Amino acid sequence: MDNIEQLIKTLSNDTAKIQPAPHPYLLSLKWAVATVAYLSLLLVIFGLRPDFLQAIENPWFVVEILALFSIFVATLVTTSLLAFPDIHQKRAIAFAPILMVSMFLVVIFFAWNADHPPASLPDHTYECTLCIILASLLPAVWTFYSLRKLASVHYRLAGGLALLSATSIGALWLRLYEVNDSIIHVVEWHYLPMFVIGLIGLWLGEIVLKW
Amino acid sequence: MTKIASDLETLMQQALEGDKHAYAELLRETAHFLRPFLRQKLQADSEVDDLLQEILLSIHKVRHTYDGMRPYKPWAFAIAKYRLLDYLRNHYADRLHSAIDMSVLENALQDNVTEYRISYESISGEVSKLPEKQALIIRMMHQEGYTAKEVAEKIGMTESAVKVAAHRAYKTLKHQLEE
Numbered sequence: 001m002d003n004i005e006q007l008i009k010t011l012s013n014d015t016a017k018i019q020p021a022p023h024p025y026l027l028s029l030k031w032a033v034a035t036v037a038y039l040s041l042l043l044v045i046f047g048l049r050p051d052f053l054q055a056i057e058n059p060w061f062v063v064e065i066l067a068l069f070s071i072f073v074a075t076l077v078t079t080s081l082l083a084f085p086d087i088h089q090k091r092a093i094a095f096a097p098i099l100m101v102s103m104f105l106v107v108i109f110f111a112w113n114a115d116h117p118p119a120s121l122p123d124h125t126y127e128c129t130l131c132i133i134l135a136s137l138l139p140a141v142w143t144f145y146s147l148r149k150l151a152s153v154h155y156r157l158a159g160g161l162a163l164l165s166a167t168s169i170g171a172l173w174l175r176l177y178e179v180n181d182s183i184i185h186v187v188e189w190h191y192l193p194m195f196v197i198g199l200i201g202l203w204l205g206e207i208v209l210k211w
Numbered sequence: 212m213t214k215i216a217s218d219l220e221t222l223m224q225q226a227l228e229g230d231k232h233a234y235a236e237l238l239r240e241t242a243h244f245l246r247p248f249l250r251q252k253l254q255a256d257s258e259v260d261d262l263l264q265e266i267l268l269s270i271h272k273v274r275h276t277y278d279g280m281r282p283y284k285p286w287a288f289a290i291a292k293y294r295l296l297d298y299l300r301n302h303y304a305d306r307l308h309s310a311i312d313m314s315v316l317e318n319a320l321q322d323n324v325t326e327y328r329i330s331y332e333s334i335s336g337e338v339s340k341l342p343e344k345q346a347l348i349i350r351m352m353h354q355e356g357y358t359a360k361e362v363a364e365k366i367g368m369t370e371s372a373v374k375v376a377a378h379r380a381y382k383t384l385k386h387q388l389e390e
Contacts, residue, residue: 004242007264011271012235018227020278084276085289151273153293211273 021150024080024088031076031146035139035169042135042173049179058181060111067104068172074100075165079143082158083150097161108191112183119181128174128189133197136163136170144208152209159205164198224279238267244284245291252295266294337387338380345380348373 021027055061074096081087081094143162152158171194180186219240225233242263249259269290277286338349347366351357359377363370 003260004263004267007267008235008238008242011238011267012231014271015226015229015231015234017229018275020227021275023278084286085273085293086281086286087289089281089285151269151276151290153289 021084024084024090025077027083027146028077028080031080031143032073034142035072035076035165038139039169039173043176046173046177049177051179052176055181060107060114061181063107064104064111065172065175067100067107068168068175070100071097071104072165072168072172075161075168076143079147079158079161079165082154082161083147083152085151085153087154097164108183108187112187115181115183118184121182121185122180125185125189128178128185129193131174132167132170132190132193134170135173136166136197139169140166144204147209151211152205155209155211156202156205159203159209160198160201163201163204164194167194167197170194219283220279220281223274223277223283227274227277227279238270241270241287242267245287248288248291249295252299258298262294262298265298266291269294334384334388337384340387341380341383345376345383348376349380349384352377 022030049055078094078097081090087094140163143166144159147158147162171190174190175186219237222233222237222240226237245263245266246259249262250256253259253262270287273290277283335354338346340346341349344366348362351362351365352359357365359373360370362368363373366373368376
């Protein structure tokens with residue numbers, strides 16, 4: 001008991017005015033603005049796909065892009081909530097990515113069925129995955145860096161969602177940049193690796209975010 | 212109950228403003244409501260005290276993640292549960308790490324650990340280099356002539372624990388003497 005009292009005295013003497021961390025919504029807005037600015041920069045540097053106007057005439061392409069963007073937003077918001085020990089007492093909202101990923105899978109299912117006859121497969125394969133990884137590096141590092149300043153008790157989940165959020169922006173950029181209508185290729189080399197990297201984030205979260 | 216809860220939020224708001232007395236009071240209240248929770252999960256009072264100190268340190272370290280606008284207790288309990296799980300994980304990992312292979316144990320139990328082939332005096336120098344408890348067991352068994360059962364009774368260990376400790380000591384001594 002004396003030790004506890006002694007510790008309390010030490011800690012209270014050590015305290016000073018402290019700025020509380022921003023609200024998770026504000027935090028996720030900050031991250032989203034920065035990431036969208038980064039995506040815009042990538043699109044300015046590399047350009048939009050030349051057939052973009054033609055591509056957006058395909059409703060499944062538009063829905064796919066929107067579903068991908070919703071994954072980005074949902075994972076970002078949840079990551080920011082998970083950065084707080086008590087999930088900022090908004091546990092229900094933290095489940096949003098499950099809904100968005102389910103919606104995305106439904107969209108992909110319909111887009112796959114609508115791809116008839118199947119569009120021709122591009123020559124390249126793993127290069128797309130590499131591009132997504134490279135494009136996602138900066139947002140991933142920034143999100144992890146920001147998360148480390150906070151205190152997630154769900155560090156694995158936070159790591160997984162942070163990486164999923166970062167790779168979804170990489171996948172979004174590639175979808176807007178690459179001239180490719182093969183849904184088989186997109187699923188195999190864009191979206192499956194995106195979710196696999198999200199799973200790797202579970203492991204990375206344990207290493208980087210544990211405190 | 213509501214008054215105490217609202218007091219905790221106010222205390223934390225004041226603490227975040229740099230009020231040392233409010234912060235000390237808040238930590239005292241936190242220790243007060245966390246102690247029964249930890250007592251339910253841990254057996255020894257010393258463990259409860261150790262973990263409570265760790266939790267208070269964690270609360271101090273991450274107090275910037277609390278803004279004083281939402282209930283304080285769920286935030287404090289989230290940190291407490293996190294530290295408790297971490298503590299239990301490490302505790303059981305340590306126990307697993309220090310556990311010995313059953314086959315080694317079986318071999319050791321078959322040995323007559325009170326029978327020795329070389330005199331205690333000739334290796335007393337090496338014995339003194341052993342960990343305190345192992346050295347004591349070897350000394351009692353080989354210098355003073357107690358059986359493993361008698362040693363166990365005298366130093367408050369189980370007979371099998373004494374035999375295991377003796378076996379470990381023999382292995383260490385064998386290694387040292389072979390060098």
